[in-house]
Amino acid sequence: MSTLMVILEAALGTLGAALGAGITVVGASIGIGRIGSTAMEAIARQPEAAGDIRSNMIVAAALIEGAAFFAIVVCLLILFMAPAAG
Amino acid sequence: MNRKLISYLLGALLFLLLFAARPVQQDHPQDHTSTTPDSELNSTENLTESPDAHDAHVNAEEGFSPSNFIFDHILDSYDWHILSYKDFHLSIPLPVILYSETKGLNVFMFNKFHHGHSDYRGFRYETHGENRHKIMEIMEDGSTVLPKLDLSFTKNVLAILISIILLLLVFLSVAKAYTRRPNQAPTGLQNLMEPIILFIRDDIAKPSIGEHKYRKFMPYLLTIFFFIWFNNMLGLIPIFPGGANVTGSITVTMVLALFTFGVTTLNGNRNYWQHIFNMPGVPWWIKVPIPLMPVIEIIGMLTKPFVLMVRLFANITAGHIIVLGFFSLIFIFGQMSPGLGYGVSVLSLAFTIFMSMLELLVALIQAYVFTLLSAIYLGMATEEHH
Numbered sequence: 001m002s003t004l005m006v007i008l009e010a011a012l013g014t015l016g017a018a019l020g021a022g023i024t025v026v027g028a029s030i031g032i033g034r035i036g037s038t039a040m041e042a043i044a045r046q047p048e049a050a051g052d053i054r055s056n057m058i059v060a061a062a063l064i065e066g067a068a069f070f071a072i073v074v075c076l077l078i079l080f081m082a083p084a085a086g
Numbered sequence: 087m088n089r090k091l092i093s094y095l096l097g098a099l100l101f102l103l104l105f106a107a108r109p110v111q112q113d114h115p116q117d118h119t120s121t122t123p124d125s126e127l128n129s130t131e132n133l134t135e136s137p138d139a140h141d142a143h144v145n146a147e148e149g150f151s152p153s154n155f156i157f158d159h160i161l162d163s164y165d166w167h168i169l170s171y172k173d174f175h176l177s178i179p180l181p182v183i184l185y186s187e188t189k190g191l192n193v194f195m196f197n198k199f200h201h202g203h204s205d206y207r208g209f210r211y212e213t214h215g216e217n218r219h220k221i222m223e224i225m226e227d228g229s230t231v232l233p234k235l236d237l238s239f240t241k242n243v244l245a246i247l248i249s250i251i252l253l254l255l256v257f258l259s260v261a262k263a264y265t266r267r268p269n270q271a272p273t274g275l276q277n278l279m280e281p282i283i284l285f286i287r288d289d290i291a292k293p294s295i296g297e298h299k300y301r302k303f304m305p306y307l308l309t310i311f312f313f314i315w316f317n318n319m320l321g322l323i324p325i326f327p328g329g330a331n332v333t334g335s336i337t338v339t340m341v342l343a344l345f346t347f348g349v350t351t352l353n354g355n356r357n358y359w360q361h362i363f364n365m366p367g368v369p370w371w372i373k374v375p376i377p378l379m380p381v382i383e384i385i386g387m388l389t390k391p392f393v394l395m396v397r398l399f400a401n402i403t404a405g406h407i408i409v410l411g412f413f414s415l416i417f418i419f420g421q422m423s424p425g426l427g428y429g430v431s432v433l434s435l436a437f438t439i440f441m442s443m444l445e446l447l448v449a450l451i452q453a454y455v456f457t458l459l460s461a462i463y464l465g466m467a468t469e470e471h472h
Contacts, residue, residue, distance in 0.1 A: 055289075062455040066393060069400030 017075040024075075028068035032061050093255055100248070100327055103178065104168070150421055152414040159410055160331055160403060161219065162242045164196040164211070168326050178326075180244060184209060185235035186223045196238075209233070242338065245330030249316050257312075286311055286457065294461035295468065303464050306349055310342065311457040318402060318449030322442060333452075334403040336395065343391035346460045354467040362387060390463055394456060401452050405445040412438045 039057040043050045158167075167177040179197035186192070189208055198206040199221075202213035208224050221238075222230035260279045263272075272280050291300040291307055317338075320328040332338055360366070362383040364373065372378045412434045420427025 058451060059455060059458065062397075062451050065401065066397035066455075069404065070393075070396060072404065073396060073400050 017078040024071035150417040181239040186233040294465040315453035343395035347391040350467040
């Protein structure tokens with residue numbers, strides 16, 4: 001049991017960082033997927049507004065990606081700066 | 087002098103800078119040798135030193151380390167590494183400018199350190215350990231500390247200067263064309279710049295800031311947009327003068343975000359400050375005695391530039407890491423067997439080309455989003471009471 005604890009302690013930081021990055025990607029993909037789907041529907045309803053819809057969609061996707069990158073930066077900090085984690 | 091002559095001269099200057107590159111040859115590893123400190127404090131050595139021999143960057147025994155490979159290309163460095171072929175390395179050394187309390191101001195070229203194998207004037211360049219890639223000062227008792235001020239002319243600084251020269255070349259010539267030939271159809275470079283500038287004016291500045299006030303902020307928005315875009319694009323070129331990760335350095339993006347913060351704060355009108363400290367329309371008891379609302383508003387005011395900084399930094403750095411990761415795959419597989427390395431290289435190259443196309447798009451989108459959000463914040467800072 002104690003070896004398990006030692007191993008777990010050593011790798012917990014890395015595990016946390018990896019899981020965090022994975023869950024963040026799920027959240028960002030759900031958000032951007034929703035933006036994409038509603039943008040497609042809006043373009044289907046009114047094809048002449050396609051240009052406006054496209055630029056707004058790209059802006060919203062970039063903002064969501066910004067939030068996702070926050071989580072990436074936190075995970076990278078854990079991996080490379082935390083004193084005990086590897 | 088006309089524009090063509092200037093651009094040829096600058097191109098020649100950049101080409102000549104390539105000759106400042108010093109080849110470094112492989113040799114057996116040497117112990118750390120400390121040179122006697124010079125009595126002169128302020129001498130810049132000339133560039134006609136003979137190449138000195140020391141270890142190769144990548145030890146043949148250690149093998150290929152993907153994280154070293156990736157971080158060497160992402161991080162700033164004291165010299166500009168151009169190419170390596172087997173044991174031959176070519177890199178441009180850059181000036182190191184240090185100020186320490188005990189040793190004063192020291193300016194010298196980076197190749198004095200021989201990539202960490204010799205100390206110079208009481209300073210040492212660390213290549214291993216926790217202070218990797220940093221210049222440390224050697225105190226009397228032998229311990230190493232960081233010098234008080236490190237203002238070295240690093241790779242990012244040179245890359246910023248190169249992109250500034252490119253920006254000036256493009257925009258000064260476009261401006262001169264507009265003054266020399268007013269009210270005529272655009273020619274040459276104007277054809278490329280005019281739609282983009284009009285796009286920034288009509289789709290970013292006017293809707294966000296308003297018809298009456300946008301002109302004051304157009305120079306700032308245009309500068310930010312083209313500076314970020316050109317630096318993003320130059321970072322994608324693999325060879326000198328491109329290839330330095332300028333906007334992927336968090337200090338550069340922090341300065342850009344601070345510029346936006348400064349411009350919005352300096353141009354905030356009465357409404358802006360009233361909304362922060364005395365938000366109209368909310369109950370009095372969250373403003374006095376415990377100023378909950380002002381604290382929330384101030385935190386919001388500070389997170390906006392912070393988010394701008396992290397968004398640009400993370401997007402560009404993540405793109406570079408992905409491309410470098412695909413390239414490292416080739417070397418990792420190549421270490422197992424050369425045939426496997428060649429096989430993977432086809433696939434890796436295809437993925438890298440695809441990711442680089444995506445990175446071109448991201449370069450433009452990130453510049454656009456940074457400018458758009460700066461314009462929105464400026465609009466919020468200067469809007470009138472409605």
